[in-house]
Amino acid sequence: MKLREPLEELAECSLSAALEVMGERWSFLILRASFNGLHHFEEFQATLGIARNILANRLGRLVQHGILARTPMPDDRRKIEYRLTQKGSELLPSMLALRQWGEKWESGFPSTPVLVDARDNQPIRRIAIHSHDGRELPYNELLWMHTEDVKPLGQTTVQLVSKAA
Amino acid sequence: MKLREPLEELAECSLSAALEVMGERWSFLILRASFNGLHHFEEFQATLGIARNILANRLGRLVQHGILARTPMPDDRRKIEYRLTQKGSELLPSMLALRQWGEKWESGFPSTPVLVDARDNQPIRRIAIHSHDGRELPYNELLWMHTEDVKPLGQTTVQLVSKAA
DNA sequence: GGTTGCAAGTTGCAACTAGAAACTTATAAT
DNA sequence: ATTATAAGTTTCTAGTTGCAACTTGCAACC
Numbered sequence: 522m523k524l525r526e527p528l529e530e531l532a533e534c535s536l537s538a539a540l541e542v543m544g545e546r547w548s549f550l551i552l553r554a555s556f557n558g559l560h561h562f563e564e565f566q567a568t569l570g571i572a573r574n575i576l577a578n579r580l581g582r583l584v585q586h587g588i589l590a591r592t593p594m595p596d597d598r599r600k601i602e603y604r605l606t607q608k609g610s611e612l613l614p615s616m617l618a619l620r621q622w623g624e625k626w627e628s629g630f631p632s633t634p635v636l637v638d639a640r641d642n643q644p645i646r647r648i649a650i651h652s653h654d655g656r657e658l659p660y661n662e663l664l665w666m667h668t669e670d671v672k673p674l675g676q677t678t679v680q681l682v683s684k685a686a
Numbered sequence: 687m688k689l690r691e692p693l694e695e696l697a698e699c700s701l702s703a704a705l706e707v708m709g710e711r712w713s714f715l716i717l718r719a720s721f722n723g724l725h726h727f728e729e730f731q732a733t734l735g736i737a738r739n740i741l742a743n744r745l746g747r748l749v750q751h752g753i754l755a756r757t758p759m760p761d762d763r764r765k766i767e768y769r770l771t772q773k774g775s776e777l778l779p780s781m782l783a784l785r786q787w788g789e790k791w792e793s794g795f796p797s798t799p800v801l802v803d804a805r806d807n808q809p810i811r812r813i814a815i816h817s818h819d820g821r822e823l824p825y826n827e828l829l830w831m832h833t834e835d836v837k838p839l840g841q842t843t844v845q846l847v848s849k850a851a
Numbered sequence: 852g853g854t855t856g857c858a859a860g861t862t863g864c865a866a867c868t869a870g871a872a873a874c875t876t877a878t879a880a881t
Numbered sequence: 882a883t884t885a886t887a888a889g890t891t892t893c894t895a896g897t898t899g900c901a902a903c904t905t906g907c908a909a910c911c
Contacts (some may be wrong), residue, residue, distance in 0.1 A: 536718050536781065539788030551829065553717045555703050557830060577860055587791075592907045599858045599907050604781065608791050610825050614813050615787055616701065618780040623704030626752075626773050632700045632829040638817040642831065643839055645823065646816040648779050652803040653811055655820075658867050659774045664801040665722060675809055677902080711869075727888050737870045742889055763880045764887045 540553065542586045547571055547579050552605075552612055554590065557634065560602045588612070594612070618648040707751045708777065712736055712744050717770075717777060720754065722799065725767045753777070767798070783813040 531594055539554065543549060547569070552686040554565055566576055580603060588609035594600040636645050650658045653674075710712060712734070719730055731741055745768060747752040753774035759765040782801065789796055798834075801810050815823045 534715075534718065534785065535793035535795070536811070537788070538792035539784045540714055542792065544709075546709065548735030549701065549705055549709065549781070550699075553699065566782045566859095572901095573859085574861070574900085575898065580899095594854090597858090597908070603858065611791070612733070612787055613825065613828075613839065614815055615780060615783040617815065618783045618813070619708070620699070620701040621702045622777055622780055623702075624699030627703035627707065628700035628774070630700070631833055633833045634835050635836060636822055637829050637836060638821075639827045639829045640817075641834065641839070642829070643818045644836055645821070645828070646818055648813060648815070649785070650779055650782065650801070650813070651811040653803075656803075657809065658803055659834050660778065662804045663778075663810070664802050664804045664807070666802050668796055668798045668800050671802060671807065671809055672780065672798060674806070680730040728886090731888095738872090738888085739890070740869060743869095745889095762887085766888065822857070 538560065538616075542582070542627065543652060545579065545582070548583065551576075551583065552581055552588070552609065553616060555567075555603065555605050556610065556616065559595075560604060561600060562603075565603075583609070614648060617645075621647055630632065691835075704780075707753065708780075709748075710744065710747070712740060713748065714781065716741075716744055717753070717774065718746065718767065718781060718785075720770050720774065720788075721778065721781065726765060726771060727768075748774070779813060786812055 522664055543552070550569055551565060551570075554568060559565055559568060562576065562580070563581070565571065566573060569576070571579075579591065581590075583593045584603070586608075587606055589603045590606050592602045592604070620632055637643055638645060650663065652658050712753070713734075715734055716730060719733060724733060725728055727741065727745070730736065730745070731738060734741070737742075745754065745756075749756045749768070751773075752771055755767045755771050757769070758766045759767055785797055802808055803810060815828065817823050
């Protein structure tokens with residue numbers, strides 16, 4: 522019931538690990554539906570139009586991986602509630618980044634619903650890459666480095682290296 | 687050669703549109719390899735361990751969708767170079783967000799190589815959600831709203847609504 | 852307390868997709 | 882010409898998805 526070997530093998534990169542969980546067809550759309558307040562099997566089934574067996578399978582996997590929590594409702598125990606865990610809700614930036622990219626390059630129009638700051642109801646800023654001191658970094662001001670060559674800057678220590686030192 | 691119907695059907699959300707392109711097995715890993723400087727078929731094949739037919743298929747799709755550009759090298763025309771387009775490089779935030787999530791919740795260790803600010807070689811900040819005025823917003827300070835209910839704030843107009851007004 | 856109803860799954864089967872390994876094609880090196 | 886190499890194709894097997902019909906566990910109703 523898990524992805525075939527190679528993705529795991531290369532798990533030198535945690536991207537593979539993330540894809541192991543979220544990289545299957547429908548997983549992200551189920552997640553999106555969860556963010557939008559759907560909680561039950563039949564709701565997912567009806568709004569996504571996904572086959573029931575696949576939905577059952579994906580919900581099961583998402584629960585196994587701790588992204589959704591499965592609870593039978595106390596008042597009607599036929600109904601099962603699927604709710605995002607902390608781990609699950611932390612996929613929101615990934616989901617948004619993907620969605621924003623889709624808006625810009627594929628669909629061309631803004632998606633609904635839109636995520637806003639609860640304080641002033643203003644839409645959030647576009648997801649972007651920021652330097653440690655908060656500047657927004659365009660692609661051409663970025664560099665890939667090996668972890669061990671990164672020297673921390675006194676104040677804002679990158680605790681990755683501190684163990685090796 | 688495209689995903690079966692349902693994903694497209696629901697393209698009310700541009701997430702589906704993004705997944706249509708990037709949601710297949712291997713697509714994101716090929717993208718990651720591109721970001722890390724791989725450009726040729728045999729390089730991808732060797733480092734990812736992907737089957738050749740699938741690799742050919744995925745590269746083809748990524749090229750079709752304008753994420754990679756395919757150019758035979760002028761000095762040795764057997765060699766084909768696959769290079770990220772603008773559209774492709776703008777998937778970096780999505781890729782990083784996913785990778786960071788994987789680091790935190792799945793693999794547990796930081797991935798190599800690490801992305802740094804070219805000016806000071808310091809690692810970038812974690813991808814997060816920001817308000818229009820730049821505050822970092824935790825999950826519980828966010829709200830979903832219908833696009834048409836969002837009222838722009840004079841100065842920072844959200845041009846989505848301007849057409850309807 | 853037996854029948855009907857409904858939510859959440861399972862099962863069975865057809866169609867499609869991925870993987871491994873051998874084969875082809877175009878170009879280049881000797 | 883002959884051999885080598887990059888980038889694919891082909892073939893064949895195994896695994897996955899999708900649909901539709903079926904089961905199961907609880908709830909409601911009479």
